[in-house]
Amino acid sequence: MTEPNRRNVLRGAAALAIGGVAATYGSTGSAVAAQPLSPAAAKERFPFIEGAFAPVKEEVTAFGLPVTGRIPKDLCGRYLRTGPNVLGLEDPRAHHWMIGEGMVHGVRLRDGKAEWYRNRWVRSSGVAAKLGERYPWPVPAEDFAPNTHVISHHGRILTLQESGAPPYELDGELNTLGPFDFGGSLEGSYTAHTKFDAHADELHAVTYHPTWDHVRHLLVDRTGRVVRTTRIPVTDSPMMHDFGLTENYVVVFDVPVTFDPRPGKVVPYKWNTEHPARVGVMKRDGGPVRWFGVDPVFYSHTLNAYEQGDTVVVDLTTMPAPFEVAGKQGFGGPSASGPPVLERWTIDLARGRVRRRVLDDRPQEFPRVNESLVSRRHRYGYSASPGELFDVYLDRPANSFGNALIKHDLRSGRSEVHRFGRGADASEAVFVPSARSKAEDDGYALAYVNNPDRGASDLVILSAQDFTAKPLARIHLPRPVPLGFHGSWVAD
DSSP: OOOOOOOOOOOOOOOOOOOOOOOEEEEESSOSSOOOOOOOHHHHHGGGGGGGGOOOOOOOOOEEEEEEEOOTTTEEEEEEEEEESSBBBBBGGOGGGGSSOEEEEEEEETTTTEEEEEEEEEEOOOHHHHTOOOOOOOSSSSOOOSSSEEEEEEEEEEEETTTTTOEEEEEESSEEEEEEOOOTTTHHHHHHHHOEETTTTEEEEEEOTOSSHHHHHHHTTTOOOOOEEEEESSSSBOOOOOOOSSSSSSEEEESEEEEOOOTSSSSEEEEEETTTTEEEETTTTOOOOOOOOOOSSSEEEEEEEEETTTEEEEEEEEEOOOOOOOOHHHHOOGGGGOEEEEEEEETTTTEEEEEEEEEEESOOOEOOOOGTTSSOOOOOOEEEOOHHHHHHHTTTTSOOOOOOEEEEETTTEEEEEEETTTTTTOOOEEEETTTTTTTTTEEEEEEEEEETTTTEEEEEEEGGTTTTSSSSEEEEEEEESSSSSEEEEEEE
């Protein structure tokens, strides 16, 4: 299998890159040279290469970025976020946003200054060939420039994809260091969504591949090696984009989105009415999985999970089923039946049932938490509502809500909304604790936001404890940052 079928449209919100679903199997509609369209095709609408999705065409390095406001001096590190940025588009009619080659955008902060901005394509073998560069490493069996997530783990910066393509490692200036196989310990696929338990100093992943009759829970230690693999049997090759992690359990979501090998599909997954929806709970050190049936739903991303007595609580974003509903030009995907919302699933281990409750029914995706609380009980969460993302999938405006970041107080049930205005689509917000941090929300929310007045993007820094106030700082980037998927703060 070749690379394109990787992105399983999964996530709503935009198929959202939502996590970036990716499975690499097929061949993409991207090629080195753009081919002219017929007059009829030239009049078509191609939203995934227009507006907030429009790919940038060159790599840029800019130093001494202008700032409105003041950058907190305790923010010393790099804010990195990745997403699809198609390179050499041959036919826009055969292109989907999620199959674009991965590009990482980064801003370096230090001593109250924005030292630089860089954007770089990840140098997979395909990207290197398109750029006319030498590819100096052995080519992985399923190679692709990861476009879904970028994380750090004990000094390494890794860009992630799922269902086939290996991670790639970057240096601190976003140069590609090569594919990363965890010191030769990775067997098969990795994932786009890892969970780092800071208390245990462990990196967890749940991986899948269309040729497997199972999914795998992987444990990576602080040296960057896979030290334990547990196989979980499944049928129909389901897409398992994200998962939940608590102090003692791994939570997996087996939803009716399964591999579809029919040729000609840009996204090789389908809504499978014959595949029951269920959620599984397994001890972190392995053992049997307890399965709990749930109503059909599309599960997108986990905000966080924790244990409370005899229950496991998971806060997550979901979209209504089924997801294969196409718009007028075939833009259908997970959120085509309705935008994603924030839910809480309470898995009662004693009574053997799952209770679902909508926490916030406004369109939102990319939920994040204070990373120090992954697998432990949290109070606050942060999510994004990029208006153009939902509009494309619904083929109509999602509603009057959009272009905003949301802070959720999950103890009180209240929320705060920071709105950016028309045309100012906000990407995922990452929480960064302050140097003095003693409270869970003592810190900052960082996000790339389109600036329609400048025709570029800003890195916006909000005070998490004064969320609706004017941003502490707006760092003005020299180029737009297209709507993308996930990112991380990499502290010095």
